[in-house]
Amino acid sequence: MRTTDLSELAAFDAVARHRSFRRAGEERGVTASAISHAVSNLETRVGIRLLNRTTRSVSLTDAGGMLLAQLSPAFGKIGSALDALNQFRDTPFGKVRINAPNSVAPFVLGPVIGGLIARNPNLELEIVATDRLVDIVEEGFDAGIRLGESLRDGMTAVKINPRLRFAVVGSPAYFQRRPVPTSPADLQDHVCIRNMYPTSARYPWSFSRGGQEIDFEPTGPLALHDHELMIEAALAGIALAYVWEDRAQPLVDSGRLIRCLEHWIEPEDWLYLYYPTRKHMSAGLRAVIDAMRAGSPDRSR
Known part of the structure; x- marks a missing residue:
């Protein structure tokens, strides 16, 4: 088989999995038009239409499905064969695509990227950070990072560091107008930002102490899903914010924000790096996992 044939088959495989020329192009590192051209060449060569195309969708014909x-x-075996060559290299080789929540990516991936690339100079790490819940198989990622509560069946999950924690913060100017709350019940008398997922579904401010668990549902005038905006609103003295501790800590240390209710907030569920159970794990992905598990106090999963 000619190289061009294999490239065209790989282009078709990507489009068929993503049902999108754009996403296939992103995965393959080429333009959508190049992918379309490759698939058209393949269809001309075999003399059969493999994809049904409209302006809004792409679907497989019966022949394309077969x-x-x-x-x-076959492509899975090719990938495994190429990855097996890593045993003859000093370090892993190739691209690893990771999806992670935008709100936690800096604290989870930021500390390990430098060392990971330095130790593995032939590794190409591609990270897409978004708080949108992504289907990593459909969108061509090797692995994703999520809290355990949002993992899907059919995935292998590996516990990683760090274990994140929320913090309630407000500006000194805000607390000049209102007293610092000492219990979650005091929040009823405060202006609090409502936390949202990108889907617009809201999640409560969760507190726990001495076996007592409290979910507080803010009713303030501002609802946000981006932690950076929450921080900016808190700095402006508009409201209290419930954000990741690591994001707020430098501003607390500098005195620009004041933290409260610290003893009422426990660490969140563990974060996990997850990947399809049936998919071959490349040496590159294993290097990523090892870096992110380093120092984990609990290696039971």
């Missing part, structure tokens, strides 16, 4: 069923295992 070809994809045969190609997917």
Whole structure:
């Protein structure tokens, strides 16, 4: 088989999995038009339409579905064969695509990126940070990072560091107008930002102490899903914010924000790096996992 044939098959495989020329192009590192051209060449060569295209969607024909069923295992074996060559290299080689929540990526991935690349100069790390809940298989990621509560079935999950924690913060100017709360019940008398997911679903401010658990639902005038905006609103003295501790700590240390209710907030559920159970784990992904598990106090999972 010619190299161009294999490239065209790989382009078709990407489009068929993503149901999108744009996403396929992003995965392959080329333009959507290049992917479209490759698939059209393949269809011309085999003399059969493999994809149904409209301005809004892409779907498989019966012939395309049959070809994809045969190609997917084959490309999996090719990937495994190429990855096996890592045993003859000093370090892993190739691209690893990781999806992580935008709000936690700096604290989870930021501290390990430098050392990971330095130890593995042939590793290409591609990180997409978004708080949107992503299907890592459909969107071509090797792995994702999420709290345990949002993991899907069919995924292998590996516990990673750090274990994150929330903090309630407000500006000195805000607390000149209102007393610092000492218990979650005091928040009823405060202006509090409502936390949202990108879907607009809201989540409560969660507190726990001495076996007592309290979920507080803010009713303030401001609802946000971006922690950076929450911090800016808190700095402006508009309201109290419930944000990741690591994001707020430098501002607390500098005196620009004041933290409260610290003894009422416990660490969140563990973060996990997860990947499809049936997918071969590359040496590059294993290097990422090892870096993110380093120093974990609990290696039971």
